[in-house]
Amino acid sequence: MTETDRLDAILARDAPAVARALSPLGRRAAFPRGIPWQSDQARGARINATIGQLTDGRGNPMPLDALSTGVADLDPQMTWLYAPVEGPRALRQTWIDRQRRVAGGPATRVSLPVVTHGLTHSLSVLASLFCDDDTTVLLPDPVWENYHLLFGLNAAPRFASWSFFRDGRLDVGSFSDEVAKVRGKLIVILNFPGNPSGYMPTSAEVDELVAALQRAHGPVVVVCDDAYQGWVYADDVHPRSLFWDLAERLDPEKFTVWKVDGATKELLFFSSRVGFLTHANTSGDAEDALLSKTKTIIRGTVGSPSGPAMALIQRGLSNGEVERQFSLRRQELGRRWSALAIGLERLSGSILTPFPFNGAFFALLAVADGHDPERIRLRLLHDHSVGVVAFPKAIRLAYCSLHADDIPLLVDRLVQVAE
Amino acid sequence: MTETDRLDAILARDAPAVARALSPLGRRAAFPRGIPWQSDQARGARINATIGQLTDGRGNPMPLDALSTGVADLDPQMTWLYAPVEGPRALRQTWIDRQRRVAGGPATRVSLPVVTHGLTHSLSVLASLFCDDDTTVLLPDPVWENYHLLFGLNAAPRFASWSFFRDGRLDVGSFSDEVAKVRGKLIVILNFPGNPSGYMPTSAEVDELVAALQRAHGPVVVVCDDAYQGWVYADDVHPRSLFWDLAERLDPEKFTVWKVDGATKELLFFSSRVGFLTHANTSGDAEDALLSKTKTIIRGTVGSPSGPAMALIQRGLSNGEVERQFSLRRQELGRRWSALAIGLERLSGSILTPFPFNGAFFALLAVADGHDPERIRLRLLHDHSVGVVAFPKAIRLAYCSLHADDIPLLVDRLVQVAE
Numbered sequence: 001m002t003e004t005d006r007l008d009a010i011l012a013r014d015a016p017a018v019a020r021a022l023s024p025l026g027r028r029a030a031f032p033r034g035i036p037w038q039s040d041q042a043r044g045a046r047i048n049a050t051i052g053q054l055t056d057g058r059g060n061p062m063p064l065d066a067l068s069t070g071v072a073d074l075d076p077q078m079t080w081l082y083a084p085v086e087g088p089r090a091l092r093q094t095w096i097d098r099q100r101r102v103a104g105g106p107a108t109r110v111s112l113p114v115v116t117h118g119l120t121h122s123l124s125v126l127a128s129l130f131c132d133d134d135t136t137v138l139l140p141d142p143v144w145e146n147y148h149l150l151f152g153l154n155a156a157p158r159f160a161s162w163s164f165f166r167d168g169r170l171d172v173g174s175f176s177d178e179v180a181k182v183r184g185k186l187i188v189i190l191n192f193p194g195n196p197s198g199y200m201p202t203s204a205e206v207d208e209l210v211a212a213l214q215r216a217h218g219p220v221v222v223v224c225d226d227a228y229q230g231w232v233y234a235d236d237v238h239p240r241s242l243f244w245d246l247a248e249r250l251d252p253e254k255f256t257v258w259k260v261d262g263a264t265k266e267l268l269f270f271s272s273r274v275g276f277l278t279h280a281n282t283s284g285d286a287e288d289a290l291l292s293k294t295k296t297i298i299r300g301t302v303g304s305p306s307g308p309a310m311a312l313i314q315r316g317l318s319n320g321e322v323e324r325q326f327s328l329r330r331q332e333l334g335r336r337w338s339a340l341a342i343g344l345e346r347l348s349g350s351i352l353t354p355f356p357f358n359g360a361f362f363a364l365l366a367v368a369d370g371h372d373p374e375r376i377r378l379r380l381l382h383d384h385s386v387g388v389v390a391f392p393k394a395i396r397l398a399y400c401s402l403h404a405d406d407i408p409l410l411v412d413r414l415v416q417v418a419e
Numbered sequence: 420m421t422e423t424d425r426l427d428a429i430l431a432r433d434a435p436a437v438a439r440a441l442s443p444l445g446r447r448a449a450f451p452r453g454i455p456w457q458s459d460q461a462r463g464a465r466i467n468a469t470i471g472q473l474t475d476g477r478g479n480p481m482p483l484d485a486l487s488t489g490v491a492d493l494d495p496q497m498t499w500l501y502a503p504v505e506g507p508r509a510l511r512q513t514w515i516d517r518q519r520r521v522a523g524g525p526a527t528r529v530s531l532p533v534v535t536h537g538l539t540h541s542l543s544v545l546a547s548l549f550c551d552d553d554t555t556v557l558l559p560d561p562v563w564e565n566y567h568l569l570f571g572l573n574a575a576p577r578f579a580s581w582s583f584f585r586d587g588r589l590d591v592g593s594f595s596d597e598v599a600k601v602r603g604k605l606i607v608i609l610n611f612p613g614n615p616s617g618y619m620p621t622s623a624e625v626d627e628l629v630a631a632l633q634r635a636h637g638p639v640v641v642v643c644d645d646a647y648q649g650w651v652y653a654d655d656v657h658p659r660s661l662f663w664d665l666a667e668r669l670d671p672e673k674f675t676v677w678k679v680d681g682a683t684k685e686l687l688f689f690s691s692r693v694g695f696l697t698h699a700n701t702s703g704d705a706e707d708a709l710l711s712k713t714k715t716i717i718r719g720t721v722g723s724p725s726g727p728a729m730a731l732i733q734r735g736l737s738n739g740e741v742e743r744q745f746s747l748r749r750q751e752l753g754r755r756w757s758a759l760a761i762g763l764e765r766l767s768g769s770i771l772t773p774f775p776f777n778g779a780f781f782a783l784l785a786v787a788d789g790h791d792p793e794r795i796r797l798r799l800l801h802d803h804s805v806g807v808v809a810f811p812k813a814i815r816l817a818y819c820s821l822h823a824d825d826i827p828l829l830v831d832r833l834v835q836v837a838e
Contacts (some may be wrong), residue, residue: 002735007719014646024574025572033566034564034565035563035564035808038796038806038808038809039806039808041800041806042800042806042807043806044802045800045805045806046803046805046828047804047806047821047828047829047832048805048820048821049806049807049815049816049817049818049821049829050806050807050818050820051806051807051819051820052614052684052779052780052817052819052820053689053780053818053819053820054684054687054689054748054780054820055819056822057540057820057821057822057823057824057825058822061687061689062687062748062751063687063688064687064735064741064744064745064748065740065744066734066735066738066740066741066744067688067731067732067735067741068731069685070489070492070493071489071490071731072487073489078689078690080687080689081689081690082689082690083690102633117536117692117721117722117725118722119483119721120718120720120721120722121721121722121776124720124721128572132831137796144454145451145454146452146453146454146718146719149451149634149715149718149719150719150720153444153547153716153719153720154444154573170761180720195471206584221463223736231473239672243672243743249781253539265471265472265473267483267486268473268481268482268483268486268499269482269486269499269731270472270473270478270480270499270500270726271499271500271501271502271725271726271727272500272725272726272727273536273692273721273722273723273724273725273726274586274725279775288667296568296690297558297572298538298566299565299568300543300560300568300569300571300572301539301540301572301720302536302537302539302540302543302720302721303536303537303539303540303542303723304690304692305692305725306536306690306691306692306693306724306725306727307689307690307691307692307728308690308691308725308727308731309725309726309727309728310690312486312487312490312727313486315485315486315552316483316485316486318483321485322483322485322486325483325484325485326483329481329483330482338779342467345775353449360471361471361472361473362471371577376459380639381460381461381464385464385465385466385469386464386465386466387456387457387460387461387462387464387466387468387469388456388461388468388469389457389458389469390457395421397468397469398468398469398470399471400470400471400472400473400474401467401468401469401471401472401474401476402466402467402468402474402476403475403476403477404476405476406466406476409465409466410466410468413466415722
């Protein structure tokens with residue numbers, strides 16, 4: 001029995017939705033018994049000559065002073081030496097502990113997260129595991145453009161889309177219709193609060209989304225892109241990541257539910273390139289089998305994550321002040337949000353209509369039919385020195401990168417082009 | 420004309436070997452006019468609301484104190500905010516300046532390097548650009564196992580192999596024979612000094628390798644995996660990366676020559692996950708076209724590299740002491756190398772025969788016919804508490820992770836199992 005066959009048998013038995021949803025690459029992937037595997041075995045040997053990194057022979061790094069000066073209080077092994085392909089165990093545990101805490105301590109069984117090179121990389125790993133030419137990938141419209149690139153790079157799936165907003169509210173009906181239409185394998189990406197929407201649903205809307213998914217034919221890979229988790233400024237929204245609700249309520253025979261998150265926005269560490277990938281409703285052998293496949297894909301593309309960023313995150317999360325510091329930043333961004341929301345009321349009746357926004361870093365403005373968002377973008381840029389991003393039928397404002405004092409000026413200039 | 424067509428036309432005109440060698444994915448890839456592209460355009464706008472990262476609205480990061488304490492002397496933008504997909508221009512320039520300096524200042528025209536997530540990632544990008552089912556990938560035997568995974572993950576090329584050593588020296592004849600056999604597209608990986616070989620060729624051997632390549636049918640993608648650049652302990656070896664020789668001497672109509680290197684070993688920054696990817700003999704439009712394709716593949720899998728690691732490298736390389744510090748480390752490793760080389764003479768006449776080794780971090784021991792390297796590995800591990808890595812016909816010793824004092828003990832135990 002090959003290692004691939006062994007993993008397949010475990011998944012067919014213990015994680016049927018996963019087994020049904022794997023791509024040909026996902027099915028084939030099995031971590032080889034090569035250098036990392038042999039090195040694992042040799043851990044603790046009196047003489048360990050397995051790993052190609054310079055140490056003092058006692059497990060300690062020997063960084064060049066020119067690089068290491070000034071970061072002496074970071075964990076030296078994590079900062080300078082190779083991490084396991086799946087990331088350091090301590091960081092994986094610290095991360096999931098925090099995820100459970102901010103979600104209010106759900107009882108749901110989930111995997112230990114794998115550390116990735118950021119949320120984009122987590123999504124890419126999922127694309128490798130599950131996406132093939134027989135897959136439908138369901139995305140919202142408007143959508144973060146990179147989903148198409150990520151899921152279409154090495155496969156040619158069918159892309160379907162649902163209309164995110166309708167009449168100024170979340171269009172769950174459109175989502176439900178599109179889900180029900182798909183006969184074969186479906187990958188659904190849920191990004192709340194989202195980019196470019198800036199929207200976090202209410203608990204009632206979450207119930208509707210769950211009900212819509214339950215109509216799916218299956219197998220379904222549900223991906224919760226939680227990049228902006230925690231960035232909400234209104235009180236009436238769902239209080240936790242949808243991942244936990246979906247993990248609790250979707251049938252594991254048909255659904256495999258994944259959480260994509262990371263330090264990028266959650267810890268304001270944009271450059272970190274440290275993300276995580278967690279899945280629900282597997283344990284024991286099936287979790288190990290999925291870990292083997294995930295590690296294979298990571299080692300076959302990019303290898304283990306970056307040490308200094310992980311060491312900074314590990315240290316930051318063990319600092320008792322980190323959540324208070326995050327709250328202060330959220331309050332700061334909440335003030336910008338509030339100023340912008342009030343300011344944008346001046347657009348009423350113009351060709352730019354704000355969609356509801358209550359979270360993430362963005363406000364999205366619908367562009368009236370007959371007007372070209374790209375032309376509006378260029379006019380804003382060239383005539384008013386205002387940079388925004390054009391979508392096919394909308395304009396996105398990233399107020400996260402604006403000083404609060406500049407918001408009235410932004411609104412003035414938007415009003416000028418929108419009249 | 421689509422962007423893909425535009426790039427193809429440029430490459431066909433200015434980089435014919437590249438145009439002939441691209442995979443279907445490589446041909447298709449063209450950087451989309453999405454958020455990063457629109458953000459580039461908005462640089463310098465009075466109000467820039469394009470980028471989804473929290474700043475103070477004046478371009479400065481707002482990291483949480485819990486994370487940022489103690490790294491105040493690193494470049495704050497590079498440490499905390501998004502880098503361009505291709506990496507910060509300053510770091511790319513600093514890196515190629517150093518590469519030229521350590522190569523003795525060659526005049527050859529090469530591209531500005533793209534920053535990647537480590538050498539593995541550089542290789543993965545090349546696999547995406549060039550490797551498809553109609554490709555032959557020529558690898559040495561013994562070989563670093565991960566090349567097979569990297570080039571076989573998303574394609575099914577034919578793998579060919581040449582015998583690295585024969586009668587105690589580099590077997591260029593075998594290399595030459597295998598090169599000449601291939602009729603279609605060929606990807607050749609040259610890893611000197613290498614893993615697992617620990618071998619850097621002489622200048623005479625480099626001449627033979629170049630001559631062997633010149634017999635190729637073409638198109639040929641030549642990949643210089645320079646992971647261990649600079650780690651040599653003998654005087655009679657070729658004094659620079661083969662990249663420069665190949666770039667100067669191979670016909671650009673038939674060959675596209677790439678350099679894969681990084682901070683991992685060259686700066687003893689194993690955890691950095693900062694690598695580079697440089698190519699020879701293109702300029703202007705063709706370099707831009709390849710950059711567009713490379714960025715597309717990076718953005719579609721993993722995104723821009725990790726900031727703190729890049730900031731540490733940028734600071735380290737601008738420190739006048741860095742080369743002296745590197746030399747001290749090389750001398751230290753040279754002492755281990757020398758002690759091991761002398762010690763291994765005791766294996767003479769046993770079932771373990773050292774291949775010549777003069778560089779990188781490894782010594783490779785041929786295992787006599789009729790003996791199983793995996794069994795020898797397990798005996799060393801379980802009976803002697805010695806961890807080594809087994810290859811199909813050899814044992815690899817990573818002396819980089821041994822204390823010099825332990826080398827006699829290692830040799831004693833090897834002698835015990837080899838008799």
